[in-house]
Amino acid sequence: MNRPKVLVREPIAEAGIDLLRARFDVDVDSNGDLAGKIGAYDAIVIRSATKLTADLLQHAERLKVIGRAGVGVDNVDVEAATRRGIVVANAPESTVTSAAEHTIGLLVALARNIPQAHAALKQGRWERSTWGGIELEGKTLGVLGFGRIGQQVARRALGLGMRVVAYDPFVAKERFRELGAERAETAEDVLAVAEFLTLHLPLTAETRGFLGRDAIERLPDGARVINAARGELVDEEALADALRSGRLAAAALDVYSEEPYSGPLLELDNVVVTPHLAASTEEAQDRAGVIVAEQVAAALEGAVVTNAVNIPAIRAEDLELLGPFIPLAAKLGRLAMELAEGRAERITLSYYGSLAGYDTRLLTVAALNGAFQGRSEQPVNYVNAPVIAAERGIEVLEQNRRASRDFTNLIRVEVDQVRAAGTIIGNENRHWLVNALGFELEMELAPLMVFFRYDDVPGVIGRVGTLFGEAGVNIANMAVSRTRRGGKALMALSLDTEPPPELLAAVRAQGFDDARVISF
Numbered sequence: 294m295n296r297p298k299v300l301v302r303e304p305i306a307e308a309g310i311d312l313l314r315a316r317f318d319v320d321v322d323s324n325g326d327l328a329g330k331i332g333a334y335d336a337i338v339i340r341s342a343t344k345l346t347a348d349l350l351q352h353a354e355r356l357k358v359i360g361r362a363g364v365g366v367d368n369v370d371v372e373a374a375t376r377r378g379i380v381v382a383n384a385p386e387s388t389v390t391s392a393a394e395h396t397i398g399l400l401v402a403l404a405r406n407i408p409q410a411h412a413a414l415k416q417g418r419w420e421r422s423t424w425g426g427i428e429l430e431g432k433t434l435g436v437l438g439f440g441r442i443g444q445q446v447a448r449r450a451l452g453l454g455m456r457v458v459a460y461d462p463f464v465a466k467e468r469f470r471e472l473g474a475e476r477a478e479t480a481e482d483v484l485a486v487a488e489f490l491t492l493h494l495p496l497t498a499e500t501r502g503f504l505g506r507d508a509i510e511r512l513p514d515g516a517r518v519i520n521a522a523r524g525e526l527v528d529e530e531a532l533a534d535a536l537r538s539g540r541l542a543a544a545a546l547d548v549y550s551e552e553p554y555s556g557p558l559l560e561l562d563n564v565v566v567t568p569h570l571a572a573s574t575e576e577a578q579d580r581a582g583v584i585v586a587e588q589v590a591a592a593l594e595g596a597v598v599t600n601a602v603n604i605p606a607i608r609a610e611d612l613e614l615l616g617p618f619i620p621l622a623a624k625l626g627r628l629a630m631e632l633a634e635g636r637a638e639r640i641t642l643s644y645y646g647s648l649a650g651y652d653t654r655l656l657t658v659a660a661l662n663g664a665f666q667g668r669s670e671q672p673v674n675y676v677n678a679p680v681i682a683a684e685r686g687i688e689v690l691e692q693n694r695r696a697s698r699d700f701t702n703l704i705r706v707e708v709d710q711v712r713a714a715g716t717i718i719g720n721e722n723r724h725w726l727v728n729a730l731g732f733e734l735e736m737e738l739a740p741l742m743v744f745f746r747y748d749d750v751p752g753v754i755g756r757v758g759t760l761f762g763e764a765g766v767n768i769a770n771m772a773v774s775r776t777r778r779g780g781k782a783l784m785a786l787s788l789d790t791e792p793p794p795e796l797l798a799a800v801r802a803q804g805f806d807d808a809r810v811i812s813f
Contacts, residue, residue: 297335297593302343305362305582312586317593328352336589338362347373358592360585363572364388366602375603378677382588382601387581388572393445395571396491396521399545402565403517404429409562430454435487437480439464443493447474458483484511491519492526506531515542521571524549533557536564547571604675605654615651617722618704622656624724624738624813625706625713626663631811632730633711635668639688643705645697657691660706732783736772739787740813746806749775749782756803757784764796
């Protein structure tokens with residue numbers, strides 16, 4: 294069996310390359326026409342220089358995963374990759390420490406005019422009075438964006454004796470309290486008190502140009518601004534005007550709207566600049582290479598890709614509980630869709646028990662992935678399953694419910710009116726089917742199963758056993774359920790081998806409502 298092929302297009306840590314080579318065939322090649330060679334690979338690893346456009350991805354017939362050794366994925370057409378079912382994974386944790394430390398470096402440099410004093414002394418000028426600074430202790434640092442980097446900046450600033458006021462609507466109140474930061478209700482509340490302001494916002498349509506003339510006017514007179522996140526967050530013309538007029542005392546920038554930057558901010562003595570260095574440490578670069586190699590390996594081996602940008606992410610601390618339920622959700626999605634005969638207008642996912650307290654989006658994607666297997670012209674995976682649902686006009690609903698009558702955790706998948714529900718049992722996380730088509734039963738989900746619906750009359754189980762025995766098909770397990778005595782019944786079998794078509798025809802001829810073989 295041929296091993297998957299990985300193209301490492303840009304340099305990453307040797308440890309990352311070694312990890313990939315232990316499992317796959319790896320080519321390290323930064324030369325030549327990428328469009329002419331990308332079609333031969335199952336995975337590609339890039340940094341920031343390689344541009345993976347929609348046109349280029351049309352040549353990537355085998356590609357399953359793009360690994361971006363770093364944080365941003367601006368150089369990848371994520372939408373085009375998603376439609377082609379290609380996982381896009383990055384290494385967002387790799388630069389957190391480096392970016393936070395660089396931000397603090399800019400903060401200190403800004404307060405004490407270190408770059409300006411350094412440059413003057415190098416040029417032979419001893420200018421002690423010119424470049425005197427201010428202390429950080431007791432000053433207020435406003436933090437806009439309280440994600441991983443923002444929190445690490447806050448932690449370090451608090452260690453310097455600063456007061457930290459932060460805003461992020463997506464971070465729980467408890468997290469602010471744990472770190473000792475004050476939680477602002479709005480971004481404007483931060484601007485109103487920030488003697489120093491540091492930006493750690495994601496770049497979206499709403500945040501582009503966030504620090505413009507209006508936001509600057511909300512800052513206290515003489516405030517100082519730091520941006521080591523995204524250049525496009527700042528209106529550079531408005532910033533330059535505020536710095537010239539004295540409305541702002543100073544600014545420190547590591548990122549710019551266009552890079553390399555050569556604009557007017559470089560001419561101002563009260564601006565500290567670095568050429569996009571926040572992530573440029575040896576440790577961060579090595580860490581990014583290893584992390585992205587792990588993500589690529591996970592994608593190629595069918596494991597959970599925790600850093601995928603086009604699959605709902607799962608936090609490492611949540612993986613212990615949610616991880617075993619991912620393949621269960623996929624099996625239940627496939628079972629429900631098969632029992633519904635492939636027709637669906639709505640797919641409803643319900644989560645019961647402690648599962649309901651977690652972000653269950655990845656479980657929903659897993660169920661959709663299972664539901665559409667074998668029912669699409671293109672390969673279906675965790676990336677494009679939601680796209681396929683949307684393109685087919687299928688409504689997807691999630692319901693998180695706190696209590697389950699009989700089980701600690703339960704997943705139920707409903708395709709229109711057809712239901713299948715299951716749970717995890719035992720230390721080995723066995724996948725257990727507890728309901729199908731409205732019938733309660735308890736049976737382990739097996740790789741090959743058959744489901745029969747029939748009238749609850751004597752002798753059915755014996756007839757089925759005889760027919761399968763005469764055909765040489767061994768029944769590994771059986772479960773039978775009924776709605777009421779003399780009503781409808783459901784029989785589920787797990788088999789060792791695929792039943793021949795004539796066997797199913799013979800079973801149906803015995804008066805069964807349905808006989809459906811499902812392979813997981």
